Amino acid sequence: xxxxxxxxxxxxxxxxxxxxxxxxxxxxxxxxxxxxxxxxxxxxxxxxxxxxxxxxxxxxxxxxxxxxxxxxxxxxxxxxxxxxxxxxxxxxxxxxxxxxxxxxxxxxxxxxxxxxxxxxxxxxxxxxxxxxxxxxxxxxxxxxxxxxxxxxxxxxxxxxxxxxxxxxxxxxxxxxxxxxxxxxxxxxxxxxxxxxxxxxxxxxxxxxxxxxxxxxxxxxxxxxxxxxxxxxxxxxxxxxxxxxxxxxxxxxxxxxxxxxxxxxxxxxxxxxxxxxxxxxxxxxxxxxxxxxxxxxxxxxxxxxxxxxxxxxxxxxxxxxxxxxxxxxxxxxxxxxxxxxxxxxxxxxxxxxxxxxxxxxxxxxxxxxxxxxxxxxxxxxxxxxxxxxxxxxxxxxxxxxxxxxxxxxxxxxxxxxxxxxxxxxxxxxxxxxxxxxxxxxxxxxxxxxxxxxxxxxxxxxxxxxxxxxxxxxxxxxxxxxxxxxxxxxxxxxxxxxxxxxxxxxxxxxxxxxxxxxxxxxxxxxxxxxxxxxxxxxxxxx
Amino acid sequence: xxxxxxxxxxxxxxxxxxxxxxxxxxxxxxxxxxxxxxxxxxxxxxxxxxxxxxxxxxxxxxxxxxxxxxxxxxxxxxxxxxxxxxxxxxxxxxxxxxxxxxxxxxxxxxxxxxxxxxxxxxxxxxxxxxxxxxxxxxxxxxxxxxxxxxxxxxxxxxxxxxxxxxxxxxxxxxxxxxxxxxxxxxxxxxxxxxxxxxxxxxxxxxxxxxxxxxxxxxxxxxxxxxxxxxxxxxxxxxxxxxxxxxxxxxxxxxxxxxxxxxxxxxxxxxxxxxxxxxxxxxxxxxxxxxxxxxxxxxxxxxxxxxxxxxxxxxxxxxxxxxxxxxxxxxxxxxxxx
Numbered sequence: 001x002x003x004x005x006x007x008x009x010x011x012x013x014x015x016x017x018x019x020x021x022x023x024x025x026x027x028x029x030x031x032x033x034x035x036x037x038x039x040x041x042x043x044x045x046x047x048x049x050x051x052x053x054x055x056x057x058x059x060x061x062x063x064x065x066x067x068x069x070x071x072x073x074x075x076x077x078x079x080x081x082x083x084x085x086x087x088x089x090x091x092x093x094x095x096x097x098x099x100x101x102x103x104x105x106x107x108x109x110x111x112x113x114x115x116x117x118x119x120x121x122x123x124x125x126x127x128x129x130x131x132x133x134x135x136x137x138x139x140x141x142x143x144x145x146x147x148x149x150x151x152x153x154x155x156x157x158x159x160x161x162x163x164x165x166x167x168x169x170x171x172x173x174x175x176x177x178x179x180x181x182x183x184x185x186x187x188x189x190x191x192x193x194x195x196x197x198x199x200x201x202x203x204x205x206x207x208x209x210x211x212x213x214x215x216x217x218x219x220x221x222x223x224x225x226x227x228x229x230x231x232x233x234x235x236x237x238x239x240x241x242x243x244x245x246x247x248x249x250x251x252x253x254x255x256x257x258x259x260x261x262x263x264x265x266x267x268x269x270x271x272x273x274x275x276x277x278x279x280x281x282x283x284x285x286x287x288x289x290x291x292x293x294x295x296x297x298x299x300x301x302x303x304x305x306x307x308x309x310x311x312x313x314x315x316x317x318x319x320x321x322x323x324x325x326x327x328x329x330x331x332x333x334x335x336x337x338x339x340x341x342x343x344x345x346x347x348x349x350x351x352x353x354x355x356x357x358x359x360x361x362x363x364x365x366x367x368x369x370x371x372x373x374x375x376x377x378x379x380x381x382x383x384x385x386x387x388x389x390x391x392x393x394x395x396x397x398x399x400x401x402x403x404x405x406x407x408x409x410x411x412x413x414x415x416x417x418x419x420x421x422x423x424x425x426x427x428x429x430x431x432x433x434x435x436x437x438x439x440x441x442x443x444x445x446x447x448x449x450x451x452x453x454x455x456x457x458x459x460x461x462x463x464x465x466x467x468x469x470x471x472x473x474x475x476x477x478x479x480x481x482x483x484x485x486x487x488x489x490x491x492x493x494x495x496x497x498x499x500x501x502x503x504x505x506x507x508x509x510x511x512x513x514x515x516x517x518x519x520x521x522x523x524x525x526x527x528x529x530x531x532x533x534x535x536x537x538x539x540x
Numbered sequence: 541x542x543x544x545x546x547x548x549x550x551x552x553x554x555x556x557x558x559x560x561x562x563x564x565x566x567x568x569x570x571x572x573x574x575x576x577x578x579x580x581x582x583x584x585x586x587x588x589x590x591x592x593x594x595x596x597x598x599x600x601x602x603x604x605x606x607x608x609x610x611x612x613x614x615x616x617x618x619x620x621x622x623x624x625x626x627x628x629x630x631x632x633x634x635x636x637x638x639x640x641x642x643x644x645x646x647x648x649x650x651x652x653x654x655x656x657x658x659x660x661x662x663x664x665x666x667x668x669x670x671x672x673x674x675x676x677x678x679x680x681x682x683x684x685x686x687x688x689x690x691x692x693x694x695x696x697x698x699x700x701x702x703x704x705x706x707x708x709x710x711x712x713x714x715x716x717x718x719x720x721x722x723x724x725x726x727x728x729x730x731x732x733x734x735x736x737x738x739x740x741x742x743x744x745x746x747x748x749x750x751x752x753x754x755x756x757x758x759x760x761x762x763x764x765x766x767x768x769x770x771x772x773x774x775x776x777x778x779x780x781x782x783x784x785x786x787x788x789x790x791x792x793x794x795x796x797x798x799x800x801x802x803x804x805x806x807x808x809x810x811x812x813x814x815x816x817x818x819x820x821x822x823x824x825x826x827x828x829x830x831x832x833x834x835x836x837x838x839x840x841x842x843x844x845x846x847x848x849x850x851x852x853x854x855x856x857x858x859x860x861x862x863x864x865x866x867x868x869x870x871x872x873x874x875x876x877x
Contacts, residue, residue, distance in 0.1 A: 013579075013581070013627065013628070014579060014580070014581030014582055014583075014622070014627045014628060014629040015579065015580060015581045016581065016627070017581035017582075017583065017627065018581070019580070019581060019582075019583065022586065054560060055559070055560060440554065440802065441554045441555050442554075443554060479560070488559065489557070489559045490555035490556065490557055490558060490559075491555065491556040491557025491558075491566075491567075491569070491570040492555050492556045492557075494556065494557070494569070494570070495556030495557070495567065495569040495570065495761060496556065496592065496798060497592075498584060498587065498588045498589075498591040498592040498595070498797075499580050499582070499584075499591070500576050500578075500579060500580045500595070501580060504572045506572065507559065514580065516580070517580035517581060519586040519587075520586060521586035521587035521588075521787075521794035521795060521797075522586075522587070522793075522794060522795030523587050523794070523795050523797055523798060525795060526795040526796065526798070526799060527798050529555060
């Protein structure tokens with residue numbers, strides 16, 4: 001086009017003016033690690049599955065969740081959900097009810113019969129899993145999905161391990177447990193029940209297994225030396241809870257004393273209460289020192305369970321116990337006071353912790369056992385090549401979620417090991433802590449909804465009594481997620497850029513910066529609600 | 541003045557978009573096909589509030605007018621940074637007027653359209669006039685008042701950054717009290733703008749009893765779009781006054797532009813309301829009330845208030861002015877009841 005004198009550009013465009021050259025630092029899109037995900041012992045991508053649940057796509061949410069944990073209906077009932085303790089929303093109003101949404105998804109899957117995704121190809125490798133508890137079944141699931149042939153040997157008559165023999169029904173209904181176990185079996189996992197492994201090396205050789213994952217749990221109740229008369233009825237907590245699963249319920253009498261301060265002690269007391277007994281917990285220290293979770297203690301107290309603090313049992317007779325009062329010393333340890341009292345008791349249940357039966361490992365070279373548990377490397381492998389271990393039998397916190405996490409980690413390492421490789425976990429992103437967010441953009445809960453929210457909270461802690469969330473409350477709860485550190489396509493960056501330097505790529509595709517025009521003002525970073533953009537200095 | 545029912549989603553309606561909302565309920569700015577009336581390549585400073593406010597407002601007006609819109613633009617930052625001849629960032633029919641006569645130019649365009657429509661030579665085209673606070677509250681004020689009193693069919697949008705910023709930050713009649721500019725007392729203990737001077741043009745526009753007057757900020761996009769859309773649905777003289785922070789003139793960090801606009805509203809320093817025929821009909825409530833210091837301390841134009849010996853009395857006067865706005869416009873929920 002012929003242009004007038006001194007005119008070099010067509011009218012109507014400033015696009016030749018690349019204002020990006022002004023920039024000294026540039027915004028970049030990043031994914032930060034949400035605190036919940038960092039906290040989860042099972043390694044769930046919580047923010048990731050909540051993202052799908054928010055749009056009401058529960059099946060995608062469930063599929064995303066079960067990439068890491070195949071048991072959401074169980075988790076939604078028995079997990080101690082430490083994720084909620086670190087939830088950033090807690091600093092705005094109250095944490096997202098992650099656990100209750102997880103349960104909703106798990107129940108929805110059972111109701112609608114969603115199936116786990118079968119492996120796309122077979123590896124031809126044969127892996128043995130010993131123990132059908134949370135850790136073993138988690139490993140079996142992950143190994144199977146990676147295409148390996150998996151056989152589970154379980155000493156007991158049913159699947160579930162501690163989830164069945166350690167967790168009372170009022171916390172985990174058995175139909176839920178069975179359905180989630182069966183779903184793993186349906187993937188083609190072979191199960192041999194009532195099959196105790198006496199010698200792991202022989203079993204591996206006989207069955208031509210290429211690797212083994214051991215997760216036999218800790219089933220032997222610890223005993224304490226209490227002088228007892230012949231007629232005194234003393235049982236250990238784990239045997240008691242296990243016998244609850246049989247046809248004949250244990251006879252405990254009316255006055256049941258539970259000795260211990262852990263979660264198992266409370267489970268036993270609450271179980272006894274449900275059997276019509278009057279349980280009394282005896283614990284040698286104080287409430288703030290007890291290892292049980294406080295919410296469980298609170299629920300037990302609400303159910304009318306009595307506790308004798310600062311007491312040890314020194315003598316057991318047929319219908320009475322002798323108790324010595326204790327006092328905490330300067331260091332917080334209980335010391336005897338020499339003051340005694342007698343209380344009536346028909347039976348005494350010892351809930352003093354559990355030991356691992358390591359008999360199957362006798363004669364295996366290279367193993368290291370410390371404090372009754374098997375030492376494993378960061379890749380979950382024991383000192384013996386090809387034998388991996390996890391769950392309660394390795395040094396770690398003992399709960400279902402940790403066990404499930406071990407199963408997943410071990411499966412990935414076993415898979416790599418079978419290929420002669422090493423599984424290197426992806427490096428963790430930096431954490432999206434509260435300071436990285438712009439909380440202005442998160443809506444307050446409307447007042448009309450508040451009371452309902454409180455009900456949801458109560459439901460999630462009284463699951464066995466109150467039941468789960470319905471669809472609308474689960475959706476509400478999911479939508480409270482702040483999506484910390486991960487873009488949820490709110491369009492803020494696209495909107496607030498004064499230079500149109502953000503390109504919107506369309507639903508599900510997020511955004512891109514147009515560095516030809518981005519002047520580096522940083523407004524998109526400041527106004528990103530979830531901290532998914534950061535400024536980086538330009539190399540000049 | 542609810543612009544839409546609150547959806548209790550991840551972020552409610554505070555963000556620009558929301559993937560959980562129906563497309564029809566999302567903001568104009570969230571649309572992948574928005575007009576981008578003021579396109580990339582303009583020469584505004586980093587973090588310019590006016591460039592942002594202008595795109596927000598004109599995109600919304602274009603949306604409401606279905607793309608049939610002409611804009612007249614006063615001299616000022618907006619014109620200088622967007623249109624150094626022959627380049628322009630404007631993606632709409634746009635005319636540059638003198639500093640002081642934009643309202644009159646827009647009136648002329650509206651009159652011409654009326655005649656052409658009458659003759660059947662063209663369909664309906666809407667007219668917007670826009671300028672900064674200098675071109676609106678000082679230099680163009682006579683033309684503006686005339687446009688109001690004749691009730692000409694023009695939407696006038698003022699982008700208020702509180703001074704003549706592109707010529708080196710001189711005082712205008714919209715410069716707030718105590719703010720330092722190049723032409724307020726350059727030396728001495730009190731370099732800020734004097735109290736008791738200047739004017740608040742939205743109130744003067746209301747006094748003309750024109751059909752619609754509103755204030756807005758770049759921090760509340762949904763509110764801003766609601767007001768522009770509403771104004772475009774009305775015939776006659778309309779006036780929208782948008783607070784647009786200026787990182788250069790205010791001595792603020794470029795990433796703080798929206799934060800400062802938000803703080804101006806949350807402190808009560810800048811009342812956000814709408815009025816019809818001279819009567820206030822709605823206010824955007826303060827969500828999390830803040831003391832004025834939260835707003836002042838982030839700007840170097842107020843740095844003289846926070847020296848070794850803070851100007852406690854001056855700050856108290858600014859707080860009193862904010863409190864007066866809160867009372868006058870009912871900016872807090874309990875005061876409205």
